[in-house]
Amino acid sequence: MSGEDGRHVIVETSELEAFCTAAYRAVGVPEADAELASTSLVEADLRGVYSHGVVRLPIYIERLAANAITPAAAPKVERQTRTTAVLDGDNGLGHVVSARAMEIALDMSAGEECAFVAVNNSNHFGAAAYFAEMAAAKGAIGFAFTIGGINHMTPWGGADAMLGNNPFAVALPTPLGFPIVLDMACSVAARGKIIVAAKDGTPIPGDWAVGPDGVPTTDPVRALQGFVQPIAGPKGYALTLTVGLLSTMLSGGAFGSEVTHMYDDLERPQNIGHLFGVLPISAFREMDEYNAHIEKAARDIKGVPLATGTDEIFLPGEREYRLKLKQRDNGVSITSAVLEELKAMGGNYGLKAPEPIRVEQDASAA
Amino acid sequence: MSGEDGRHVIVETSELEAFCTAAYRAVGVPEADAELASTSLVEADLRGVYSHGVVRLPIYIERLAANAITPAAAPKVERQTRTTAVLDGDNGLGHVVSARAMEIALDMSAGEECAFVAVNNSNHFGAAAYFAEMAAAKGAIGFAFTIGGINHMTPWGGADAMLGNNPFAVALPTPLGFPIVLDMACSVAARGKIIVAAKDGTPIPGDWAVGPDGVPTTDPVRALQGFVQPIAGPKGYALTLTVGLLSTMLSGGAFGSEVTHMYDDLERPQNIGHLFGVLPISAFREMDEYNAHIEKAARDIKGVPLATGTDEIFLPGEREYRLKLKQRDNGVSITSAVLEELKAMGGNYGLKAPEPIRVEQDASAA
Numbered sequence: 226m227s228g229e230d231g232r233h234v235i236v237e238t239s240e241l242e243a244f245c246t247a248a249y250r251a252v253g254v255p256e257a258d259a260e261l262a263s264t265s266l267v268e269a270d271l272r273g274v275y276s277h278g279v280v281r282l283p284i285y286i287e288r289l290a291a292n293a294i295t296p297a298a299a300p301k302v303e304r305q306t307r308t309t310a311v312l313d314g315d316n317g318l319g320h321v322v323s324a325r326a327m328e329i330a331l332d333m334s335a336g337e338e339c340a341f342v343a344v345n346n347s348n349h350f351g352a353a354a355y356f357a358e359m360a361a362a363k364g365a366i367g368f369a370f371t372i373g374g375i376n377h378m379t380p381w382g383g384a385d386a387m388l389g390n391n392p393f394a395v396a397l398p399t400p401l402g403f404p405i406v407l408d409m410a411c412s413v414a415a416r417g418k419i420i421v422a423a424k425d426g427t428p429i430p431g432d433w434a435v436g437p438d439g440v441p442t443t444d445p446v447r448a449l450q451g452f453v454q455p456i457a458g459p460k461g462y463a464l465t466l467t468v469g470l471l472s473t474m475l476s477g478g479a480f481g482s483e484v485t486h487m488y489d490d491l492e493r494p495q496n497i498g499h500l501f502g503v504l505p506i507s508a509f510r511e512m513d514e515y516n517a518h519i520e521k522a523a524r525d526i527k528g529v530p531l532a533t534g535t536d537e538i539f540l541p542g543e544r545e546y547r548l549k550l551k552q553r554d555n556g557v558s559i560t561s562a563v564l565e566e567l568k569a570m571g572g573n574y575g576l577k578a579p580e581p582i583r584v585e586q587d588a589s590a591a
Numbered sequence: 592m593s594g595e596d597g598r599h600v601i602v603e604t605s606e607l608e609a610f611c612t613a614a615y616r617a618v619g620v621p622e623a624d625a626e627l628a629s630t631s632l633v634e635a636d637l638r639g640v641y642s643h644g645v646v647r648l649p650i651y652i653e654r655l656a657a658n659a660i661t662p663a664a665a666p667k668v669e670r671q672t673r674t675t676a677v678l679d680g681d682n683g684l685g686h687v688v689s690a691r692a693m694e695i696a697l698d699m700s701a702g703e704e705c706a707f708v709a710v711n712n713s714n715h716f717g718a719a720a721y722f723a724e725m726a727a728a729k730g731a732i733g734f735a736f737t738i739g740g741i742n743h744m745t746p747w748g749g750a751d752a753m754l755g756n757n758p759f760a761v762a763l764p765t766p767l768g769f770p771i772v773l774d775m776a777c778s779v780a781a782r783g784k785i786i787v788a789a790k791d792g793t794p795i796p797g798d799w800a801v802g803p804d805g806v807p808t809t810d811p812v813r814a815l816q817g818f819v820q821p822i823a824g825p826k827g828y829a830l831t832l833t834v835g836l837l838s839t840m841l842s843g844g845a846f847g848s849e850v851t852h853m854y855d856d857l858e859r860p861q862n863i864g865h866l867f868g869v870l871p872i873s874a875f876r877e878m879d880e881y882n883a884h885i886e887k888a889a890r891d892i893k894g895v896p897l898a899t900g901t902d903e904i905f906l907p908g909e910r911e912y913r914l915k916l917k918q919r920d921n922g923v924s925i926t927s928a929v930l931e932e933l934k935a936m937g938g939n940y941g942l943k944a945p946e947p948i949r950v951e952q953d954a955s956a957a
Contacts, residue, residue, distance in 0.1 A: 304874075304875065304876070306703045306704055306874045307673070307674075307703075307704055308673075308674050308704040308705050309703075309704060309705055309870070309871075309874040309875055311875050311876070337672045337673075337675075338672055338673055338674040338675060338704075339674050339675055339705050339706065339707045339868070340705065341705045341870055343875050366837070366841075379895060379898070380892045380893070380895055380904045381904065381905075382897060382898050382901035382903070382904045382905075383892075383895035383896065383897060383898060383901070383904050384895065384896045384897060384898045384899075385895040385896050387891055387892055387895050388892075395833050395837070397833070397836055397837075397840065405832075405833070405836065407829045407830060407832075407833040409826045409829065409830065413823065435898065438898060438899045439896075439897070439898020439899060439901065440898055440899050440900065456822055456823035456826060456827075457779065457822035457823060457827075460775045460822060461822075461823075462907075463773045463775065463907035464773060464775065466771075466773075466892065466906075466907060467761050467763070467771070467773040467907065470763055470771065470885065470888065471732070471761070471763075473884075473888075474763065474876075474881060474884055474885050474888070475732075475870065475872070475875040475876060475881075476875065476876070477876065477880065477884065480884070480887075480888045480891070481887070481888050481891030481892065482887075482891045502705070504675070504707055504841065505675075506841070508670075508672045508675040509670065509675055509677050509709050509841040509842065510670070510677070510840075510841060510842070510843065514843070515840060515841075518839075518840055518843065518846070519836065519840050521846075521847070521848075522836065522839075522840070522846045522847050525753050525846070525847030525848045526746045526749075526753055526754075526832065526847065527746070529745060529746055529749035529750065529751040529753050530749065530750045530751050530805075531748060531749065531750060531805070532745070532748050532749060532750045532801065532804060532805020532806055533750075533804045533805060533806050534806065535748035535749070535805065537748070538746045538747065538748050538749050539747075539748075540832075541828075541829035541832060541833065
């Protein structure tokens with residue numbers, strides 16, 4: 226993947242969404258699904274989570290064209306109780322399957338019960354926050370867990386990749402205009418940063434990666450032959466393992482040696498598993514009491530004295546929300562490298578990628 | 592707290608449990624509650640999680656004697672739907688209140704539904720794993736979240752403590768004889784380790800702590816004037832904040848500026864909040880399919896080639912399980928400093944602490 230570095234350009238959000246939708250349509254994705262997948266993809270870019278935005282569109286389209294993802298999939302519930310369900314994603318787009326799963330959870334919950342939906346036969350779903358936020362928008366705490374589409378990480382003390390860098394998200398509704406959203410994966414640094422260090426010939430911090438022998442290394446070349454390291458050592462290993470198991474063991478999704486490579490293996494469906502959950506506030510507490518309490522909590526957090534060199538304390542998800550507002554109005558930032566990839570991919574289907582409306586040097590400013 | 596370092600002695604498990612029970616009884620805790628609290632406390636020591644074992648007994652007894660924890664509390668459900676409940680802990684012992692909450696969740700679940708119980712007016716519950724494992728023993732994935740009893744950590748970029756080092760646990764049943772258990776808090780290093788470095792006059796790693804100005808420091812003395820750092824920087828901040836909110840916002844437990852200090856404030860009840868959840872395997876999948884899948888997952892993880900210098904790969908909770916088996920048979924290891932504290936505390940109530948059956952130099956070997 227690219228998109229970590231390089232020159233950034235600004236494109237119209239609506240044009241980028243329309244391009245994504247057209248690309249999905251070109252490989253046989255039905256209209257409504259194409260729009261949903263496009264919206265959730267561009268949402269990640271709007272929020273500044275570029276690693277899970279349109280940078281991924283070319284691989285999704287490639288997998289759809291190869292039928293490694295089924296374009297016109299028909300997910301179906303294969304098992305259900307009053308508050309639990311297993312959704313067979315029918316090898317559909319992860320974004321579409323996951324939105325459906327969260328809708329089922331919200332329907333079962335109906336503002337009164339907790340509800341969890343486990344998913345199998347799905348695919349890479351993009352940013353976990355999107356689905357957790359669907360629950361927060363309905364006055365519920367939302368959970369989203371997924372197994373990653375590539376085994377990047379070793380078990381702690383191991384020397385072979387058997388674990389994904391598995392992400393999860395928790396979103397809590399607030400009266401602040403945006404939900405508080407934790408959305409994290411379990412590696413210290415993205416592999417893309419190690420690639421950059423290798424190109425630059427600079428050493429990497431000792432906790433970023435291990436070499437092929439499983440031993441930590443500061444040599445980026447050796448690190449690229451090895452594996453990325455989990456945050457906080459064995460804690461991060463335990464966390465990514467647990468997120469992976471939650472995402473697959475209830476549904477029969479692929480885990481460990483069953484995991485295929487999203488980029489290298491275009492032959493087989495991935496059988497990606499997810500888990501979505503909903504805890505409706507109103508079941509536990511009057512909504513106005515909850516709102517007052519979490520607003521006070523937010524004031525407490527944002528109101529502490531600032532560390533030297535800090536301008537403002539952000540709640541998780543706050544910075545992303547501000548960036549989204551800004552980018553929705555002014556256009557969304559993507560790297561020119563990503564735009565080139567979109568142009569090349571679009572060319573295969575007679576689609577014209579958006580033209581930049583301007584060039585930006587620093588896209589990270591909220 | 593002590594117990595991080597120093598000479599270890601071995602005492603009979605049954606004697607240690609009996610002593611704890613007698614101490615709880617001496618300050619008015621009813622028999623059944625005293626036994627439950629004692630079992631869950633010693634369980635932490637058996638598993639090698641000494642920071643949450645009998646090292647905490649003196650403060651629990653002190654708080655009970657001061658009525659800062661109510662000895663004969665009567666927790667009651669204050670709100671309930673079919674699969675959710677809020678339990679008012681009546682300021683009882685956290686261990687007792689939490690076991691009750693998890694029992695309510697398991698009853699509501701009945702092997703068919705997911706169920707979550709939020710708790711308020713509770714107290715420090717010891718090790719989170721104990722309650723998550725209650726669910727795993729019944730064939731369900733168990734979740735346990737709590738807010739810590741002391742604000743140790745700053746919001747990311749802040750220079751005052753407004754967050755606990757909030758722990759959580761997830762336990763998954765397996766056919767391996769023990770559940771897979773993630774049990775983690777969100778700081779890089781315990782404060783106890785910084786105290787040791789200050790005594791020794793050795794610098795600490797740069798990611799352990801910030802000084803009173805919120806800026807990272809390697810000076811342990813300055814670190815003790817400041818705050819411990821979260822794992823993985825802003826990720827750990829977001830994680831501990833989220834665990835804290837999950838533990839309090841559904842129940843009305845104390846958060847942020849509402850949090851009192853477990854050790855320094857013996858006047859006020861703490862109103863500690865927790866959240867417990869249950870996902871019964873059988874609702875989602877046939878138990879034998881689940882068992883076969885998670886057994887294969889465990890084989891995948893434990894079967895990868897070993898990193899140079901590693902003897903074996905452990906599943907989360909496996910090392911603790913082995914140590915528990917060993918210590919249950921051969922006696923449990925505690926530091927002589929902790930034993931002295933237990934003796935002093937016991938002396939106040941005419942209780943005799945267990946005598947060591949032998950001395951051990953290395954208690955960490957599983």
